[in-house]
Amino acid sequence: DTAVSQTPKYLVTQMGNDKSIKCEQNLGHDTMYWYKQDSKKFLKIMFSYNNKELIINETVPNRFSPKSPDKAHLNLHINSLELGDSAVYFCASSQEPGATGELFFGEGSRLTVL
Amino acid sequence: DQQVKQNSPSLSVQEGRISILNCDYTNSMFDYFLWYKKYPAEGPTFLISISSIKDKNEDGRFTVFLNKSAKHLSLHIVPSQPGDSAVYFCAGAGTYKYIFGTGTRLKVLA
Numbered sequence: 731d732t733a734v735s736q737t738p739k740y741l742v743t744q745m746g747n748d749k750s751i752k753c754e755q756n757l758g759h760d761t762m763y764w765y766k767q768d769s770k771k772f773l774k775i776m777f778s779y780n781n782k783e784l785i786i787n788e789t790v791p792n793r794f795s796p797k798s799p800d801k802a803h804l805n806l807h808i809n810s811l812e813l814g815d816s817a818v819y820f821c822a823s824s825q826e827p828g829a830t831g832e833l834f835f836g837e838g839s840r841l842t843v844l
Numbered sequence: 845d846q847q848v849k850q851n852s853p854s855l856s857v858q859e860g861r862i863s864i865l866n867c868d869y870t871n872s873m874f875d876y877f878l879w880y881k882k883y884p885a886e887g888p889t890f891l892i893s894i895s896s897i898k899d900k901n902e903d904g905r906f907t908v909f910l911n912k913s914a915k916h917l918s919l920h921i922v923p924s925q926p927g928d929s930a931v932y933f934c935a936g937a938g939t940y941k942y943i944f945g946t947g948t949r950l951k952v953l954a
Contacts, residue, residue: 734887761940773888773933773944785940820887824942833878833935833942835887 733757736821736836743811744844750807751839753821761785762804763833764796765820773820779804811843847871848936850945858953863921865948867934870915874936874943879908879919882931882947891932892919924952 736753743749755762764776778786782798793809808815821836849868857863869877875896880888894901894908894917901908907920921928931947 763942765944770946771931772946775941775943778940780940822887822942832890832893833880833937835880835889837887838885 732836734821734823734834734836736819736839738839739837740840740842742842742844745811745813747811748807748809749811749841750805751819751821751841752803752805753836754803755821755823755834756802757823757825757834758802759823759825759834760801761824761826762798762801763822763824764804764806765822765835767818767820767838769817776819777804777806808841811841813843816841816843846946847943848934848945850932850934850948852948853946854949854951856951856953857924859926860923863919863924863928863950863952865919865921865932865934865950867917867919867945868915869917869936871936871938871943872915873938875939876937877908877910877917878935878937878942879906880933880935880944881928882933888933893937921950924950926952926954928952 734755761780763778776790777796779798795807798804818838818840824833878893879891882888892906910917933947935942935944
């Protein structure tokens with residue numbers, strides 16, 4: 731019974747395509763995030779949502795469009811994929827941002843753009 | 845602008861000895877600091893945290909120390925076990941944002 735689940739786990743696609751990664755959390759948390767881990771293994775925040783509302787967009791290109799249909803889901807849609815988008819994308823959630831200190835991660839989705 | 849830095853990309857320690865992982869930060873607004881452990885092909889998992897108003901937090905074999913004046917925190921693992929071999933990330937937490945360091949790969953030698 732995974733707390734934060736994301737699909738697909740692996741995704742290989744051609745440059746220029748559009749793809750989506752889905753994320754669901756069953757922890758009842760209010761806040762969800764997308765992180766990108768690039769080839770240098772740096773975990774960088776992309777977006778945070780609180781109760782379906784976008785709170786933070788860390789200068790991510792507008793080819794990346796997160797969508798939160800409800801507070802348990804935060805999906806990531808990427809248009810016109812580029813080689814540099816190849817990375818592992820992690821979804822995460824927290825009860826209250828920075829309050830309890832614990833951030834729960836999904837297993838990651840490895841995106842490879844050819 | 846890297847607000848959280850882990851300057852040692854790797855560390856090797858003998859089983860049973862102490863592992864000390866270090867982290868420096870520049871943002872004084874962090875409310876909490878956290879340590880995460882990551883195995884290959886898995887998401888990071890939470891280890892231990894410390895409030896910015898504390899200087900030490902202990903949980904079993906893991907202790908985190910915070911030195912606010914130096915903007916430095918460290919994670920002590922004692923005794924180290926082979927299963928502790930993983931990448932360790934420190935993070936600073938502020939409202940709606942957790943900022944991670946680049947990680948330190950710990951290898952515990954049997």
